[in-house]
Amino acid sequence: MTRTQPDADRPVLVEARGVSLAFGSVKALTDVDLSLRAGEITAIVGDNGAGKSTFVRCLSGIHRPDAGVMTLDGADIDFRSPEDAREAGIETVHQNLALVEDLTVWQNLFLNREIVRGLGPASLLNRRAMQRQAREMVASLAVNVPAVTSRVRRLSGGQRQAVAICRAAGFSSRLVIMDEPTAALGVQETARVEALIRRLRDDGRAVLLVSHNFEQVMRLSDAVWVMRSGRCVAGRRTAQTTGQEIVALVTGAQAA
Amino acid sequence: MASPPPLSPDRPDVSPDPVLDQPGRRPARLARVTDVSLWAEWAAPVGLVILAVVFQLMNSTFLSLGNVKAMLVAAAILVVLSVGQTFAVATGGIDLSVASTMTFGAIVFGLAYAKGAPLPVCCLLALAAGLLVGLVQGLVVGRGRITDFIVTLGGLSVASGLALVVSDGKPTTVISPFLLRLSTQGVGPVGYTVILALAVALLAHVLLFHTRFGTHVLAAGGSPEAATATGISLANIKTAVYAISGLLSGLAAILLVARVGASEPAANMQFLLNSVAAVVLGGVSLMGGRATIAGPVAGALLLTGLTNGLTLLGVSQYYQPVAVGAVVVLAAFLTRFQR
Ligand SMILES: Nc1ncnc2c1ncn2[C@@H]1O[C@H](COP(=O)(O)OP(=O)(O)OP(=O)(O)O)[C@@H](O)[C@H]1O
Ligand SMILES: [Mg+2]
Numbered sequence: 001m002t003r004t005q006p007d008a009d010r011p012v013l014v015e016a017r018g019v020s021l022a023f024g025s026v027k028a029l030t031d032v033d034l035s036l037r038a039g040e041i042t043a044i045v046g047d048n049g050a051g052k053s054t055f056v057r058c059l060s061g062i063h064r065p066d067a068g069v070m071t072l073d074g075a076d077i078d079f080r081s082p083e084d085a086r087e088a089g090i091e092t093v094h095q096n097l098a099l100v101e102d103l104t105v106w107q108n109l110f111l112n113r114e115i116v117r118g119l120g121p122a123s124l125l126n127r128r129a130m131q132r133q134a135r136e137m138v139a140s141l142a143v144n145v146p147a148v149t150s151r152v153r154r155l156s157g158g159q160r161q162a163v164a165i166c167r168a169a170g171f172s173s174r175l176v177i178m179d180e181p182t183a184a185l186g187v188q189e190t191a192r193v194e195a196l197i198r199r200l201r202d203d204g205r206a207v208l209l210v211s212h213n214f215e216q217v218m219r220l221s222d223a224v225w226v227m228r229s230g231r232c233v234a235g236r237r238t239a240q241t242t243g244q245e246i247v248a249l250v251t252g253a254q255a256a
Numbered sequence: 257m258a259s260p261p262p263l264s265p266d267r268p269d270v271s272p273d274p275v276l277d278q279p280g281r282r283p284a285r286l287a288r289v290t291d292v293s294l295w296a297e298w299a300a301p302v303g304l305v306i307l308a309v310v311f312q313l314m315n316s317t318f319l320s321l322g323n324v325k326a327m328l329v330a331a332a333i334l335v336v337l338s339v340g341q342t343f344a345v346a347t348g349g350i351d352l353s354v355a356s357t358m359t360f361g362a363i364v365f366g367l368a369y370a371k372g373a374p375l376p377v378c379c380l381l382a383l384a385a386g387l388l389v390g391l392v393q394g395l396v397v398g399r400g401r402i403t404d405f406i407v408t409l410g411g412l413s414v415a416s417g418l419a420l421v422v423s424d425g426k427p428t429t430v431i432s433p434f435l436l437r438l439s440t441q442g443v444g445p446v447g448y449t450v451i452l453a454l455a456v457a458l459l460a461h462v463l464l465f466h467t468r469f470g471t472h473v474l475a476a477g478g479s480p481e482a483a484t485a486t487g488i489s490l491a492n493i494k495t496a497v498y499a500i501s502g503l504l505s506g507l508a509a510i511l512l513v514a515r516v517g518a519s520e521p522a523a524n525m526q527f528l529l530n531s532v533a534a535v536v537l538g539g540v541s542l543m544g545g546r547a548t549i550a551g552p553v554a555g556a557l558l559l560t561g562l563t564n565g566l567t568l569l570g571v572s573q574y575y576q577p578v579a580v581g582a583v584v585v586l587a588a589f590l591t592r593f594q595r
Contacts, residue, residue: 061487062484083489086486096481097482098482098486099482100474100475100478100482100483101478102541102545102546103471103475108482111483112472112483114468116468124462
């Protein structure tokens with residue numbers, strides 16, 4: 001069975017073939033095939049419960065697929081933990097944000113990537129260096145986070161989103177995954193995040209965007225994959241499709 | 257009908273009060289004082305000061321050098337245990353086995369001593385016994401994914417049972433000039449055990465706030481999902497905090513043997529209650545993610561001072577647990593306002 005493969009001249013960065021995952025009797029993913037390319041924004045759309053977040057979590061090392069193959073740059077990947085995925089250059093902005101509210105902005109930005117002085121077990125945190133770099137990271141994204149020393153608990157939803165994106169974009173990641181990054185944002189913040197997503201692509205990174213906002217998907221993405229009840233049912237180059245077709249594919253009114 | 261007054265620039269500005277209209281300032285400072293969450297965080301130090309003043313007014317020997325020295329020495333064991341407890345609580349867990357592990361460590365110490373082992377070996381064995389008990393519990397919590405509460409409740413039972421089995425229920429007298437010096441002498445007015453407890457607290461503070469491990473402990477307690485998503489291993493963190501708590505229980509065992517002059521298979525339950533109480537008084541969130549070391553240390557001093565003061569006033573010993581319980585519940589009530 002050949003799906004409309006979104007073809008392009010850029011090399012494929014990640015490819016999934018036959019990825020399946022069940023939670024007990026719930027088949028969250030069934031035989032998912034999809035691919036995404038470096039230097040492109042690839043969108044995944046689908047109704048609630050279609051399996052988008054589950055697929056994202058497989059790619060970021062939280063879940064391990066029951067079956068199927070995933071490759072990064074042609075090599076098979078088998079992430080046993082999120083740390084493995086981060087090591088491989090995959091950073092994720094999760095739908096539920098994944099920030100620690102009681103820690104400060106800079107501590108969250110550097111969580112598990114702390115800068116230390118000294119060697120081995122005797123090494124101490126270099127707080128000042130992390131705060132300085134955190135300030136630079138936040139400033140370079142032009143996001144209005146009050147101060148990197150404030151606790152995340154005190155931030156608004158949009159500011160938290162900005163911190164999460166900042167973290168994902170900040171390290172030398174090859175693939176940045178964003179699961180509904182603008183779902184809770186106002187008009188201006190959404191525009192800022194979209195500009196940021198474009199900037200990541202222009203940097204040559206791959207971006208995987210999960211979104212329910214079809215206009216946003218049409219505006220931003222280079223390729224779209226459609227998921228329906230755990231399956232990836234269609235793929236299109238964004239330039240060669242329309243919003244109506246995507247909606248029809250999502251609802252099942254149109255078969256792939 | 258009066259026409260509205262002409263708006264001229266030279267007319268004194270009446271409407272916006274320049275003082276009242278300034279955002280923040282006075283109201284902000286006032287809000288800081290009335291902010292209950294601030295009080296919750298400072299419950300232990302503030303309580304300590306109030307307690308010192310009240311007891312001093314009622315009995316002038318309370319703050320005498322001799323009594324302060326005695327209180328600090330009496331607090332040393334509790335400080336060490338509370339620091340260990342803090343690490344467990346910071347991850348959202350609790351170590352109910354601290355006192356029993358200490359008892360077990362003390363029994364191991366006494367057994368080695370009775371068999372003629374040199375003192376350093378006895379000390380190392382007590383530390384190792386504590387570490388082992390903690391490590392096993394940590395592995396069961398972390399790898400076995402069983403609730404902290406249940407695992408350490410089991411640990412409590414196992415460790416105190418083992419202490420009885422190993423000692424056959426009998427105490428061993430430990431008469432050692434070194435231990436005697438440790439528990440009765442010091443540098444100037446400050447006892448060696450106090451210095452030791454202080455050093456433990458300082459090291460713990462550095463560990464919690466100036467190492468990657470400490471940040472990961474707070475992250476794991478604050479949001480397990482977020483910590484996991486960044487690649488932090490909850491299993492490793494849990495294993496480590498209970499190992500730390502066990503090791504400190506082993507250290508407390510040495511201090512206990514030095515203080516009592518014997519290793520007894522006693523229950524030492526008040527140490528468990530007081531260690532949890534000190535942590536709560538210290539403003540550490542029982543939900544995990546928020547912790548200090550200074551807070552629980554102040555909490556331990558407060559509880560020791562409370563017991564000491566009541567004794568000085570001639571209040572029956574039987575009332576002391578009642579007082580401790582009341583203070584702890586009050587402190588827990590204050591933490592409701594923590595933000
Ligand atoms: N940890 C889990 N345990 C059990 N079932 C799960 C788990 N995670 C997801 N599921 C189930 O898998 C299916 C897919 O969920 P998923 O979160 O991937 O959907 P989604 O496409 O991201 O939806 P949404 O648009 O609402 O975010 C759902 O039926 C969900 O109930
Ligand atoms: Mg989702």
